[in-house]
Amino acid sequence: MSLLEIRGLRKCFGSVVAADDITFAVEPGEALGIIGPNGAGKTTLFNLIAGGLFPDSGTIHLDGRDITTARPHERCIAGVARSYQIPRPFETLTVFENLLVAAVYGRRKSEADAAQACGEILDQVGLMRRANVLAGSLTLLERKRLEMARALATSPRLLLLDEIAGGLTESECGALVDTIKALHDSGVTIVWIEHIVHALTAAVGRLIVLNFGRKIAEGNPDAVMSSADVRHIYIGIEA
Template structure:
């Protein structure tokens, strides 16, 4: 990937962000600063606001209050398309491929619509994304014929085709077998080692712990723990959130 921010600098800053739908408060005064080059995992029970937070970060949803800054710029009022072109890439919990198009054509859509590229530059970016997502050998396969792991990898490839500085992953390991999960984790670990900053929401905690160096727990729209992954998982706050249930 060609874009990179200085390691250690704050690439993303979420300041006092809240999100409400009518009388329903989903996020409440969330503060989060993510340095360039970091892999951050987010855990929390269903309904904690994790996917909503990702949507507010990438502009799919607008914050009801607070600010979002990306690469030093206030993007709170900027739409998802502009944020993608500025360097945010996102996968969704449920893969959404263009089933009538090939794997390559799906990646090309990410390069054109997401990154604003055309012609040879778009083709090259799409091919690079397929290599990074380990999809090059199925480039001409119709997306609708892919198994679940293939659809998950294609979600990743389309996000990578935007050449992101910040990669947002939403439950990308969900529904996979243990072997499939391990294969995908290795791909994500390689991406992170290349310098891509990652925020990853996941219920498959062992997958997160294999990659991230920082873990946040979100509960009822509030961050209740933030720090070194093992310490967060052992913390009283996180144990209380999951009392009577598993991660």
């Protein structure tokens, strides 16, 4: 059974169709990339999956269970975790406390049990030496790492990454790709939205292209990127 199954998802904001009959599935252990020009409906799709928005029609199933109308915190407990494109750390909590909330509420752990898991995640994403400083004092790269670490602290089955590499330097981006690959190797299913195509294709096994809320291509990253439709959209954007 697919881990995530999306069928006929549709969402309009007034006359703008942000998601137009989108259907796809994500298999357990897969890493799926989603690209598309600005305004293609990528973040809207994430909001529909994570529960920030509810669709006008269509269904979302997680592991066979219908979560179309579940509230955001219920989806987190069911196993969906996300990072935000613009990081939203809990600024007045420390980095460690950011993860602790996620582990205690997202995974229903006691604080003492959660400490061990949070420590290991901080180690994994390279934030250990910042564990006890306020999250509000982090740099952009650290905030992006915190977004990922906090999502991981909920022990997700499905991790949604929203432009986590955006705004980073080339070497920072490379380090992030390595972290994401390691995560994927450890068995986490990943759906990753990204503008930086080479970072994305280095980590995912399948690519979906969105444009004007519609899915216009899907498949092997190399094949998708060389298809005529996708080249047409990206000419002038990808120099």
